[in-house]
Amino acid sequence: MTSLSPLRLERFVKQRDDFRLGPIDVVLEPGLTYALVGPNGSGKTTLLKCLMNLMKPTSGKLEIFGHTYEREEQAIKTQTAFVPDPLDGCEPFTLWQMRDFIGGWYASWDDDDFARRAASFRIPLDKRYGKMSQGERKKAALTLALSTHAPLLLLDEPTNGLDIASRNRLKQMLVEDAEIMERTVLLSTHSVEDIRQFADCILLLRNGALEGPYEKDALSASWRRLWLTGEALPSLADIPGAVEWSEVPFPQLVTCDRTATLAFLSENGIQITKEQPLPLDELLDRLLEKSAR
Incomplete structure (x- = not known):
């Protein structure tokens, strides 16, 4: 476990054409699950991609566990796992092959744990990702990310395409993981059920401006x-x-x-x-x- 903040943004700005994300100032606390909520086009996916260095911020400060991408990108990538929506570029590969690519990055990777999660989600390990259904693709991406045991998990619409049983298995895995590790989860979602089931805190994003975090239970008690x-x-x-x-x-x-x-x-x-x-x-x-x- 670490006492450093999993994520700190200070005066963070990303400008894309006529859309401006930020400035954002936010600090996430270890061990909590944050729901990133906002209408389409509010900047949720853009923010997650910046957090993974798939997009460069225009200005401001971005720290993950005290590290910056300018100096310590590898240290950040070994402590962070990302589930985009969709997971592009993996169509020719099976889940076993993707395990080979990803597992070596993480010291805490466990093949037995990976196999257990894949079996729980009922995903074929030898089926090419491009041949999988939408639900199977989402479960494959979640299996890979959860198996890293990374202390920061970034999820973009994590339950898109999941049936009720798979959604419940995801919740069970997150609960079980919380008992053995201090993991911070940031998930973007349009699903009220996701927020109800998973979130401790809510971040509101609208027109590039971020508000919060708000404690979900405190909001329910006040409103x-x-x-x-x-x-x-x-x-x-x-x-x-x-x-x-x-x-x-x-x-x-x-x-x-x-x-x-x-x-x-x-x-x-x-x-x-x-x-x-x-x-x-x-x-x-x-x-x-x-x-x-």
Whole structure:
């Protein structure tokens, strides 16, 4: 294990034609899983490719476990594994052959572990990657990346093409790995279920700007829908944390700060008749709308 941050970006910028990613300042903590969330074209894949040095940043600082690509690219590559979407250039090779290419880079590579993961995902080892289905290709890429035991795992849409059983096997592998190693995972996804199942923290990316990280459980605890009753209900602007108000069919509001809202309502004698957490998809939509303002 290491005390160094798995990833640190300072004033990081990538300019591509008329699209600008950044400036981004973020530090990831060891052992957590971060979901990178944003609409199409927000820069998620561009960011992951920059983190793997497949694209060069325009300016700013990028450190992985304290290393920079300018000085220590090999050290970074041996501590990082990447699952792109798709995995291009491997069409002529079988999974066994790809193991030969990749396994030698990682001191912690274990052929028995690799074979176990491939069997769990039910991937044929002697089938050429170009002949595999979309789901088999994704499982092959995940098998290779997870078998490296790299302490930083970068996943671009990791469950695209996976059936329910394979998604569950991926979750089981990540849970099992967490018991024996301190691994940080950064995954880009459009899937609410991915975020629900895998993420500890959420990073919001919209129009090249990054917000967060936000703790997923803290967000769920803070964002609530409340139904109210009382003699004289205040206006939305007077209620701390309130972001939306409706009187139909019953007085209700949505708050992004449950604690502050409840304290205000209690002080003003307003009762809560019902309370619900926001569904995760609605919560994320509201966060992205908020970050766009």
